[in-house]
Amino acid sequence: MSTTKNGQEISMSRPSVGEAGRTGDWRNDRPVMDATKCLAVKQGRLTCQICWVYCPDGCIAQGIGPVIDLAYCKGCGICAQECPAGAISMEPEADHGTCAIDAATAEEAGR
Amino acid sequence: MSAPESACAAALATASMEVMTGNDAAATAAKLARVQVIAAYPITPQSPVVEQLSAWVESGELPAEFVTVESEHSALTVCIAASTVGARTFTATSANGLAYMTEQVWWAAGARLPIVMCIANRAMAAPWNVLNDQQDSMSVRDAGWVQLYCRDNQEILDTTLQAYRIAERLHVPVMVCYDGFLLSHTMMPVSVPDAAVIDAWLPKYDHPLTVVDPADPRNIGPVVIADPRADASGEGHGGYMEIRAQLHGALLEVLDVIPKVDSEYGAAVGRQWGGLLWEHMLDDAEVVLVAAGSLGTQLTVAAEKLREEGVKAGVLGIRAYRPFPVAALRGKLAGRKLALVYDKALAYGYEGPICSDLRGCLLGTPDAPAVFGAVCGLGGRDVPVDQLAGAARRALADAEAGLRVRETDWINLHLEG
Ligand code: SF4
Ligand code: SF4
Numbered sequence: 001m002s003t004t005k006n007g008q009e010i011s012m013s014r015p016s017v018g019e020a021g022r023t024g025d026w027r028n029d030r031p032v033m034d035a036t037k038c039l040a041v042k043q044g045r046l047t048c049q050i051c052w053v054y055c056p057d058g059c060i061a062q063g064i065g066p067v068i069d070l071a072y073c074k075g076c077g078i079c080a081q082e083c084p085a086g087a088i089s090m091e092p093e094a095d096h097g098t099c100a101i102d103a104a105t106a107e108e109a110g111r
Numbered sequence: 112m113s114a115p116e117s118a119c120a121a122a123l124a125t126a127s128m129e130v131m132t133g134n135d136a137a138a139t140a141a142k143l144a145r146v147q148v149i150a151a152y153p154i155t156p157q158s159p160v161v162e163q164l165s166a167w168v169e170s171g172e173l174p175a176e177f178v179t180v181e182s183e184h185s186a187l188t189v190c191i192a193a194s195t196v197g198a199r200t201f202t203a204t205s206a207n208g209l210a211y212m213t214e215q216v217w218w219a220a221g222a223r224l225p226i227v228m229c230i231a232n233r234a235m236a237a238p239w240n241v242l243n244d245q246q247d248s249m250s251v252r253d254a255g256w257v258q259l260y261c262r263d264n265q266e267i268l269d270t271t272l273q274a275y276r277i278a279e280r281l282h283v284p285v286m287v288c289y290d291g292f293l294l295s296h297t298m299m300p301v302s303v304p305d306a307a308v309i310d311a312w313l314p315k316y317d318h319p320l321t322v323v324d325p326a327d328p329r330n331i332g333p334v335v336i337a338d339p340r341a342d343a344s345g346e347g348h349g350g351y352m353e354i355r356a357q358l359h360g361a362l363l364e365v366l367d368v369i370p371k372v373d374s375e376y377g378a379a380v381g382r383q384w385g386g387l388l389w390e391h392m393l394d395d396a397e398v399v400l401v402a403a404g405s406l407g408t409q410l411t412v413a414a415e416k417l418r419e420e421g422v423k424a425g426v427l428g429i430r431a432y433r434p435f436p437v438a439a440l441r442g443k444l445a446g447r448k449l450a451l452v453y454d455k456a457l458a459y460g461y462e463g464p465i466c467s468d469l470r471g472c473l474l475g476t477p478d479a480p481a482v483f484g485a486v487c488g489l490g491g492r493d494v495p496v497d498q499l500a501g502a503a504r505r506a507l508a509d510a511e512a513g514l515r516v517r518e519t520d521w522i523n524l525h526l527e528g
Contacts, residue, residue: 006339006349009357010223010320013330016343
């Protein structure tokens with residue numbers, strides 16, 4: 001039996017936020033939600049949530065309207081493609097200046 | 112094979128002697144191991160293993176889940192899934208079937224699943240050929256599985272049972288390799304241990320590395336990044352290299368476990384097989400003939416023939432090819448004049464795999480013999496004793512002429528005439 005700190009013999013972990021790493025730094029385009037178009041917001045109740053269903057990274061939280069966690073959104077654009085109301089658009093990351101997760105990523109790398 | 116003096120006489124007394132093929136010996140071992148999930152796709156010469164096991168499951172004689180699949184890739188995938196949740200699993204294949212499941216062969220080892228798979232060794236196409244050589248299993252020697260090679264049908268049964276104990280002790284998958292047709296379809300007397308003896312020796316597998324608990328769920332097999340990292344809860348996780356280094360460490364530990372399990376089996380069942388290596392007339396041998404599988408048995412006859420001619424020949428059989436028994440081989444071969452390796456496989460563009468492994472492990476050791484290679488028996492080509500002995504005579508003449516490096520000798524090859 002290994003005594004090292006990283007001694008688990010297989011790849012296995014507890015499911016939790018960020019478990020697969022900070023996938024947000026893969027992103028070229030970022031999803032931007034226009035809440036005025038979102039069906040859930042328009043109807044004022046927890047409806048639709050199709051973006052939440054389709055996000056392959058599980059980084060959209062259900063809500064009126066749903067909330068995207070940009071620390072883990074990899075920018076695939078599936079949510080924008082699937083939203084029936086056209087409420088989500090993909091915009092170049094560069095248009096938003098420095099990626100918000102850079103500081104956190106740098107801190108993690110230095111640990 | 113040797114029966115220890117202290118062998119469990121009761122175990123031998125309750126065993127039944129049956130005449131069976133190598134495939135039946137493999138199936139019988141799986142049944143005695145009380146495998147819970149079997150998934151296999153038929154391919155010559157392995158098919159009778161699958162047929163026998165499915166018949167036992169159908170009749171209720173073997174209370175296991177038999178999953179019929181559309182391919183070997185799926186067969187091993189089913190075993191991977193079942194083993195992940197802690198079931199004892201079995202599969203078997205040959206040649207192109209093994210090649211077809213290769214992706215999952217690597218997965219099973221990297222995920223540290225104690226799957227046991229029998230390989231009825233067969234030549235790889237093209238050209239199409241269903242007969243014996245060892246190219247199939249040799250081609251996946253680096254995948255992280257233990258590989259054990261058998262000489263006869265009794266050893267197939269005993270080794271398959273030992274394989275579960277080795278696999279489950281260190282969480283590594285094991286291939287039990289036996290020569291197609293030469294063993295798979297040849298009838299021999301086989302002593303079948305009583306089920307109660309094996310139940311006591313091989314208790315239920317109950318300690319998988321994976322945690323499968325709906326109340327405390329896990330991600331099993333998530334992608335790892337290059338470097339170690341802490342997960343979201345702060346727990347440290349190895350990167351790819353840490354996990355791979357531990358697989359390698361486990362395989363090296365298997366070198367101690369194989370002989371231990373062999374002698375534990377001997378004490379419980381009354382037979383053991385030499386652990387990592389076996390030998391015949393080796394004590395004073397100057398010329399050592401090396402091979403894996405039933406070819407080794409053929410070499411014992413060749414060695415005896417050479418002895419009659421005054422050549423001090425002996426045989427060193429490779430039972431464990433992976434992990435490669437480096438220290439044991441160095442110990443057995445130091446001070447000999449010549450080791451001639453007979454490979455039933457070829458690393459095309461180089462030489463026989465056992466030959467290069469053996470030369471590599473002896474390189475630079477004191478008193479190392481000359482190591483020469485011979486390739487034989489590809490695609491079922493006969494390996495007559497006189498030709499095996501002839502190859503040894505040629506090799507000895509070359510070694511005595513001072514050669515240390517030599518081209519691979521091809522035995523019973525007829526490119527002309
Ligand atoms: S679907 Fe893709 S783009 Fe949309 S939030 Fe999820 S990861 Fe980001
Ligand atoms: S898919 Fe579009 S409309 Fe539906 S909840 Fe998500 S953002 Fe709103």
